[in-house]
Amino acid sequence: MTEPRWLDDREQCAWRAYQHMQRDLAAALERQLTRDSALSGADYELLVVLSETEGHRLRARELRNAVRWDRSRLAHQVRRMENRGLLRRTECETDARGTMVELTDAGRAAIEAAAPGHVETVRRYFVDLLDAEETATLRAVAERVVRRIHADDEEC
Amino acid sequence: MTEPRWLDDREQCAWRAYQHMQRDLAAALERQLTRDSALSGADYELLVVLSETEGHRLRARELRNAVRWDRSRLAHQVRRMENRGLLRRTECETDARGTMVELTDAGRAAIEAAAPGHVETVRRYFVDLLDAEETATLRAVAERVVRRIHADDEEC
DNA sequence: CAAATAATGCTGACGTGTCAACAACCCGGT
DNA sequence: ACCGGGTTGTTGACACGTCAGCATTATTTG
Numbered sequence: 001m002t003e004p005r006w007l008d009d010r011e012q013c014a015w016r017a018y019q020h021m022q023r024d025l026a027a028a029l030e031r032q033l034t035r036d037s038a039l040s041g042a043d044y045e046l047l048v049v050l051s052e053t054e055g056h057r058l059r060a061r062e063l064r065n066a067v068r069w070d071r072s073r074l075a076h077q078v079r080r081m082e083n084r085g086l087l088r089r090t091e092c093e094t095d096a097r098g099t100m101v102e103l104t105d106a107g108r109a110a111i112e113a114a115a116p117g118h119v120e121t122v123r124r125y126f127v128d129l130l131d132a133e134e135t136a137t138l139r140a141v142a143e144r145v146v147r148r149i150h151a152d153d154e155e156c
Numbered sequence: 157m158t159e160p161r162w163l164d165d166r167e168q169c170a171w172r173a174y175q176h177m178q179r180d181l182a183a184a185l186e187r188q189l190t191r192d193s194a195l196s197g198a199d200y201e202l203l204v205v206l207s208e209t210e211g212h213r214l215r216a217r218e219l220r221n222a223v224r225w226d227r228s229r230l231a232h233q234v235r236r237m238e239n240r241g242l243l244r245r246t247e248c249e250t251d252a253r254g255t256m257v258e259l260t261d262a263g264r265a266a267i268e269a270a271a272p273g274h275v276e277t278v279r280r281y282f283v284d285l286l287d288a289e290e291t292a293t294l295r296a297v298a299e300r301v302v303r304r305i306h307a308d309d310e311e312c
Numbered sequence: 313c314a315a316a317t318a319a320t321g322c323t324g325a326c327g328t329g330t331c332a333a334c335a336a337c338c339c340g341g342t
Numbered sequence: 343a344c345c346g347g348g349t350t351g352t353t354g355a356c357a358c359g360t361c362a363g364c365a366t367t368a369t370t371t372g
Binding site for chain 1: 160161162163166167169170171173174176177178180181182184271272275276278279280281282283285286288290291292293294295296297298299300301302304305306308
């Protein structure tokens, strides 16, 4: 049990700044979405994937792989969105266990109405605030962090 | 209603990488905390502030300012943590509306036990993965984003 | 001083995410 | 053909965060 390596001022500042950004940015995006489109970030994620898919339908498993969600989270979310008319569930022909998730016209309309405002907000609060070098740095850092976490995940 | 300025490949990659990092990093930290210390990130936040405070007690309003939470979020969280014996509520002598929140011995023990492992995880998945220049860039970017969001908040 | 206004903290209702358990189904080996 | 293990999706219980509304108390204003 050795003495922990605490963060020095420089590290602590960066870490706190990141935490602050992540929190406020997520809140700002969520607020804009619900205010202008009556959609949550989770709604938006699913709608984007489905709207970019040929035929606007995907098997639940594929949808899960695309957004990397938990089984039950997807089930709950899909049920709620189905109740609101944004999408529809159908049986899967090739596998009786499966469920197909399909975009409704209302869902398509919702995502098309929401997308421009959302992208504009992403630009305003993030993308347009970084120059090319900062963007590259941030991307490199983010990919490094993700790889590290995934590497640890698999070894256990 | 003009055509929206969609993200180009470079921008989209950086944005998605950031989203991916923020998600996996938050999940990894939360997992480590609950696994090794039976604390949530929210628990940890409150405990850190209280443990760094002279006397280990703070008025609820001050605690709220420190962590920048909603009124009711703090009330719920404090109630739950009080039930678990991590902290204790007392009346405020100088203002009959106020509530003092005070760290218990169990709460102090919990944060002291949790801190080393948490810091180690922050290093492993974030701080130690960045060199000095990247750290500085990230901090500058984060502060810029936060300022932008706050500026928009106040003008409305 | 009295009334209006603001601030503080609490609660209940609701939507969301996680966890464990479950039923239905596919596929492999024997 | 059948049994056993893996997969798929669903559900219920629970913890958490947000919102609107409330009671209580300070503070301002006339």
